[in-house]
Amino acid sequence: GSLTTASVFLSPIKTCFLLLLGGLMSKAAQEQQGSLYMWIDANQARILIGFEEDILIVSEGKMAPFTTDFRKAQQRMPAIPVNIQNVNFTWQATEQAEYFYEFQTLRSMDVDIMDNPTVNVPLMGSVPRRPSVVQVGFPCLGDQDGVAAFEVTILVMDAGGNIVLRTPHNAIFFKTCQRAKCPGGCRNGGFCNERQVCECQDGFYGPHCEKALCSPRCLNGGLCMSPGVCICPPGYYGDSCDKANCSITCLNGGTCFHPGKCICPAGYEGPRCGISKCLQPCRNGGKCTGKNKCKCDKGFHGDLCSKAVCEPSCGAHGTCVEPNKCLCKEGWHGRHCNKSEFSGLITLELWFNNTVIE
Template identity: 50%
Template sequence: MAGASPLSALWLCSILWLPSLQGQAGQKQDDTFYLWIDAHQARVLIGFEEDILIVSEGKMAPFTHDFRKAQQRMPAIPVNIHSMNFTWQATGQAEYFYEFLSLRSLDKSIMADPTINIPLLGTVPHKASALCAPRCMNGGLCVTPGLCICPPGFYGISCDKANCTTTCFNGGTCFYLGKCICPAGLEGDQCEISKCHQLCRNGGKCTGKNKCKCSKGYQGDLCWHGRHCNKRYGASLMNALRPTGTKHRQHTPSPKKAEERHIPPESNYIW
């Protein structure tokens, strides 16, 4: 049973009264039914680890018949608990029926009425595999073994797929009716808007507001500039541009000497 929002205002006693159990007439002595909250969940609810029996040998626990006693026995479900599971054991061949009569929040301003992931009326299965596995997602309702009734906007065996009426562009993923999860650097209802005002060049990808992740070999704000030269000419060009040691450093003449070099030598010709 899963809550629709934080379970702070729902008293557990209002849940405990829900099952209306009835065994088949003429059942044998060894045919019986148990329903309990396991010790692990009980430790979170009441502070110590023990199974909380709700139905024992086909009979409701005494504290579930009195609302006030149930309030004393069980506190409000803590705000950090988003779901509550019941464990059952149906022995023998007897058939047991259950019915959830009501499931209401005591304060709807804090929490909406919880939802149940099994039918409100049905037969208690003898095997755990009789329920939906994997569980129904996105608010889907398990009605028979392996069959989920999906809410509007979802489909699939477990209601895990969104039935989108619009297409998500640029690698976006549809997760709800008309809603897309966009990759980094994209936004909009259909992921059609880039966060980069100018297009990233040379295979670069926009990763944020005016931020480009450049492909290997490129750099710059828009990935315009290549970092590596052509392999054929790269070595000689890089050597020409790379600063050298004192021994092999090229001598650059001063501007005055360079100008003098352009003056032609003395000759008999008039320039």
């Protein structure tokens, strides 16, 4: 459905979810036009609050009106139910705008009931240019029944360092946990079967379904956070973190494989593949393939590709100066320098002499 602004008449539990995701915007940031968007998609909204429609939390860098009622809402805010293990929201920076975020606090105040909240993105980074899901998880330990208090604090700033949104200071949320039949509990939608073993959703595995499966696997230190979704370390990007975000340009056909580092083709070396291994440059289009070793274009040969190839050869009376082009010695001619200018004179002289004798 189309993005809508949530009604101010949302119930306390609904407001709890929205405030957990949205936070509050600073007074200074309200005056500026931005292109930051944050919303709950329809599928997540159906799970959380019962109706299937996208809910817009931040639009053009401005918060939805319902977020200004946090203090009042917090007083009557119920705990997040047992059946909700995580909350997803989607964000995006459009056009050329840059926004930077930081999860400043992810803390459980009842660590014997619930571990610290988790997020599926690095704790610091930039808001992506395409819609991306951020998942906040509530990892109940499953050792006992109870309600855990926790803090989730997020700060978002624009490129100028102005605070665009942040969770209110000292905002406390609550999560209901219960003793799990499977020790340690089943995560990511897994359930505990009658044998007290976790059966995992597609894309997850492990004793507690705590591990995601990425195929192909995440490279260069990337972390598989959900099926097929890799979180890449700084300097890498791509579905499998297989591409390096290079600040330099690799020369002579080199390939960037690590930030600031190049894989050089044979015959070149150096940080940018700018240094040839051939002390003297290869000539006539030849390419350096190793230490003082050239690979020559067709028609040339020699250590530096400086010698032309003539087939057949120019013989003893000529020199190959270009591919299949002979320079003949004085007194010789022909394509392969195999014809003498004197042979005709000798034949003519012999014929003349024979004629005279007869």
